[in-house]
Amino acid sequence: MKQPDFAINLIAVGAGYARARALFFVNFLAATTLLLTLGGCGALPDKPVRAAMYDFGPGPLSTPATTRQAPLSPLALDEVKTAGGALDNLAVLYRLGYSNDQQLRPYALARWSMPPAQLLGQRARDKLGQRRVVFKAGEGLALSRSQGSLLLRLDLEEFSHFFEAPDKSVGLVRLRATVLEITPAGEKLLAQRKVIVQRPAPSADAPGGVRALTAATDAALEEIEQWLQQVQSAR
Template sequence: MPHAADTAPSPSSRARGASRLLAALALVAVAAGCSVLPEPPARADVYDFGMAPAAQGGAVQSLPPLALAEVEAVGLPEASSALLYRLAYANGQQLRPYRQARWSQPPAVLLQQALRASLGSQRAVLSGDDGLALLTGPGQMPTVLRAQLEEFSHVFHSPQQSSGVLQLRVLVADASAAGETLVAQRLFMVEQPAATPDAAGGAQALAEAARQVATQVAHWLEQLGR
């Protein structure tokens, strides 16, 4: 039978064992601490209307200049870049923002860019303030176009069927030193089916709706002789 002195660990062995135990406990504590740290928030997907069609070289500026005022977002949260949707089959009166998707700029700004690109293919398009200050002839000022964005959302008719819906009210006025005289106004509405029932599908449908409305506005102005 071995003596106690032969089986008991030496002080140095006990110290090494304690050190290893403390190191193991420290590693466990670090691992546990890392597991409870909050994960960085996922970045939202950012959308715009895509690249504007390339202008044809040597395009003739055949129409008179136009003053394009800033598009107002009367039916949307002001200055918001949220990508909005409605569940028409549940509560169509409630606008909801996608949590992980947004526009690169407020929709009114993106729509103004689309209007400028479409109208600018055949005429000079001035900003509203500059247009009113710049005479195109003796005593004549450019026609003014004002637009109000009333609806711009991804509307779900069912969980799998949805559309991008855009409503834009456009006013055309003649400007003079005494003020503006209304020429005509029209409500444009486009409902573009979405390819997929998600934020990407809604953004694509709304971008296409914006291009269609911009084209329709340009044709309407031509019909008005403006």
Template sequence: MSLISCLSVFDRSGARSERRRVGAVGGLLLLSLLSACSVIPERPVRPTQYDFGPGLSTAPATPAKAKLPVLVLADLEPSGLLDSSSLVLYRLGYTGDQQLRPYAQARWALPPAQLVRLRLRDLLGTQHAVLSATEGAALQRSPDQPLRVLRLELEEFSQVFERADQSSALVRLRATLLDNRAAGETLLAQRVFVARHPASSPDAAGGVLALTQATDQLAQTLAQWVDAVPAKP
């Protein structure tokens, strides 16, 4: 074989080797890109946030001071998982399970204890001048001006499933009503309030709506009880 022929063969084989090397490098690069794409984390899904809605649609009338006492509404004390948690909780009652479970993609805009207190303040404010504990301590009042303190503890606030496709909201609240005078506080009454309301759907949205409605029912009963408890002589 002539020198020219040998060079020609060498050029063709070298070109083929170069193309194979380029193809191999390209394949490795493509595999690297695909591998990198596969480990990029997906964008996390933000949980849906719920509250009790806009509240009262009209401003309440100012109560007559001579008839109704000023009401100090203390911070509502939560218990268990309700303590500073914004989880939307449910129970599987039909299994006999005593465990509170959270919805993965549902949250309250505020801890339930705060939401319930705001709702109660709005309703009680239609009949009473409602103050916080700090405002009540700083209040300058005459000896004959009545002042009551309402302390509350939220014991249950969950969606209870009676069946897989049927549930209801359960709200339980312990209320303690005190008479506050210069000599100190006197117990007027104490009561546990329970409200249930059926959920329109067996999911977080249905549970949130039912818990809002159950809270409103309980608030109405609580307000009537506060007004009905007689004052100490």
């Protein structure tokens, strides 16, 4: 028997509703699966974290007061050298002396603004230039020879945040300093010495290591300044 038109319409509507409901559940399951997958993978990736950039600070903030002490001999400062390798990049390095002190490890999120040798050379010009004229080796050569100035060469051998124990660490700086006299006839070796300085780190992390290395660098340069004065007096 032929179905009434309204019955046929009801059947069609019911079938359409069933299909729509089925499609909704399929989409819902797909969306739920996607969300669970993202949740298991840590959701959407965060923005990459940039490494913190460090140097030795701004340096003097005012002109040092003039003293009545006689100025020291002009000093030619050669480019600071390293043994190569780890110290020729921007990594802030540390050693675990209680575990494996032969392994240099870089802090993941800390960088120097320039290689340590360049930072040291810049700091040396600031510190040693307070009582004497300091210029780069090779600059003003005629003037330096006529005045018998000194030539300072620094070799950076160690520059690391050294952990003696998990809760005890220092900034460790080791340098070899060589001083020569510049004469019209050439360079004359006057003296050479090792400078090893440690300064305690205020915290067992990269910021603490940077502070300790800055303090150790300044102390090493102060030691070199006193030594240079002794060398000059003995000439």
